[in-house]
Amino acid sequence: MPADPTRVVADLLELRSLTSAEVDGGIPQTVGGEPSSAPPLGSARLAWTEPWVQAREWFASTFDGVPVETHVDPAGNLWTTLVGARPERIVLGSHLDSVPNGGWLDGCLGVLAGAEVLRGLHRDGVELPVSISVVDWADEEGARFGRSLFGSGAVSGTLDVEAVRGLVDNAGELLGDVVARHGVELDTILTAGDVLPSIVASAELHIEQGPMLEAAGLRLAALHGILGVERRMVRVKGQACHAGATPIPMRRDPTVAASRMALAVRDLGLEHDAFTTVGVWRVHPSVPTAVNGRTEFSVDMRHLSRDTLDALVAGLDELVARIAREENVEATVDVLWSIDPIEFHPDLVQFAADVVEERSGVRHVMPSGPMHDSAEMSRAGVPTVMMFTPSLGGLSHTHIEDTATADLELAVTAFDDLVRRMIGWAADRLAAEAAT
Numbered sequence: 122m123p124a125d126p127t128r129v130v131a132d133l134l135e136l137r138s139l140t141s142a143e144v145d146g147g148i149p150q151t152v153g154g155e156p157s158s159a160p161p162l163g164s165a166r167l168a169w170t171e172p173w174v175q176a177r178e179w180f181a182s183t184f185d186g187v188p189v190e191t192h193v194d195p196a197g198n199l200w201t202t203l204v205g206a207r208p209e210r211i212v213l214g215s216h217l218d219s220v221p222n223g224g225w226l227d228g229c230l231g232v233l234a235g236a237e238v239l240r241g242l243h244r245d246g247v248e249l250p251v252s253i254s255v256v257d258w259a260d261e262e263g264a265r266f267g268r269s270l271f272g273s274g275a276v277s278g279t280l281d282v283e284a285v286r287g288l289v290d291n292a293g294e295l296l297g298d299v300v301a302r303h304g305v306e307l308d309t310i311l312t313a314g315d316v317l318p319s320i321v322a323s324a325e326l327h328i329e330q331g332p333m334l335e336a337a338g339l340r341l342a343a344l345h346g347i348l349g350v351e352r353r354m355v356r357v358k359g360q361a362c363h364a365g366a367t368p369i370p371m372r373r374d375p376t377v378a379a380s381r382m383a384l385a386v387r388d389l390g391l392e393h394d395a396f397t398t399v400g401v402w403r404v405h406p407s408v409p410t411a412v413n414g415r416t417e418f419s420v421d422m423r424h425l426s427r428d429t430l431d432a433l434v435a436g437l438d439e440l441v442a443r444i445a446r447e448e449n450v451e452a453t454v455d456v457l458w459s460i461d462p463i464e465f466h467p468d469l470v471q472f473a474a475d476v477v478e479e480r481s482g483v484r485h486v487m488p489s490g491p492m493h494d495s496a497e498m499s500r501a502g503v504p505t506v507m508m509f510t511p512s513l514g515g516l517s518h519t520h521i522e523d524t525a526t527a528d529l530e531l532a533v534t535a536f537d538d539l540v541r542r543m544i545g546w547a548a549d550r551l552a553a554e555a556a557t
């Protein structure tokens with residue numbers, strides 16, 4: 122029997138009950154639609170903590186009776202491999218870690234669906250021309266130390282070891298000390314990338330974490346890429362002064378200037394059909410009786426086109442300079458983060474779109490706004506693709522994150538179809554390589 126979608130939902134619920142903590146005093150909450158789960162529990166699988174280790178131990182037990190090879194790589198990623206005729210592998214990866222009080226599906230759906238696809242291939246006695254590895258990427262969320270895509274970034278080589286060495290969590294613990302307790306040594310972590318030449322392709326099933334599919338009445342989507350990100354910190358400096366003594370026309374108010382900039386940032390996003398977000402917002406000295414002396418805010422800008430990202434960057438620089446001039450304040454724009462848009466492999470996108478159409482009746486292909494481990498696979502040159510299942514209310518990174526059971530099951534079935542198509546494709550590709 123191919124992948125059994127009811128088994129995946131049962132596994133997800135079991136993992137949830139094993140690794141959840143009560144939140145909001147246990148008041149039940151749902152987000153509309155047909156909730157597939159009841160308990161008001163938040164996931165507590167913060168990376169490098171006991172519940173996360175427990176989740177992994179439980180995960181290993183779901184392969185009882187299946188002849189898999191299991192190992193943890195130098196970056197803490199957990200690999201479970203069904204060995205085929207060749208050592209080259211298809212990776213089915215996502216993450217078991219969660220944000221504090223997180224949901225039961227973010228990441229876990231991809232890992233547990235991958236596991237069931239693997240078990241299904243074994244049950245069916247499929248003669249695998251290539252190996253299949255289910256990977257639980259370590260610390261995808263970066264919720265504890267602020268570095269997302271930790272394990273997959275180590276494999277792709279984008280992890281800046283010196284930059285993460287000094288990161289501390291809220292308890293003041295050093296990242297290096299914490300990961301060492303889990304067998305990860307920063308000095309050798311990048312050797313996790315030695316596996317790269319063996320990866321022929323990569324696929325990830327994930328929840329959408331946004332409202333688009335639900336709003337469009339769609340139950341499944343293939344992804345053709347991930348939006349690029351340009352993140353900036355805008356620092357505006359004016360002159361602090363007494364709120365009762367300085368008339369408005371005589372002020373140099375950085376908060377007023379920053380507020381105008383924030384509105385212009387929204388217009389910039391609308392104009393370019395992009396996501397633009399002011400997230401961090403800090404004012405100094407932040408007292409009721411003073412005009413502030415400084416205001417700073419972050420701007421996160423996302424789009425699938427590099428050209429549009431460049432236009433957004435230029436647009437931000439222009440609006441900040443213009444409004445600063447008009448408000449008689451000084452402003453600087455500093456780069457926080459920059460990542461190019463990611464385009465998934467066209468053959469694999471086609472397969473994903475085909476199975477989405479066959480299983481849901483609608484051929485829907487979209488990009489992801491949020492980052493995923495698949496971005497690191499793709500950046501490392503691995504042919505990669507993803508699929509999305511809807512998120513009820515568009516919510517994620519909250520304990521009320523949910524997806525209708527029927528949609529979860531549909532997604533698992535479609536993901537199984539996708540992987541089975543990728544196996545033949547990967548074998549052909551390796552044969553073609555060998556022939557040249």
Ligand SMILES: [Zn+2]
Pocket residue numbers: 216227228261327
């Ligand atoms: Zn995730």
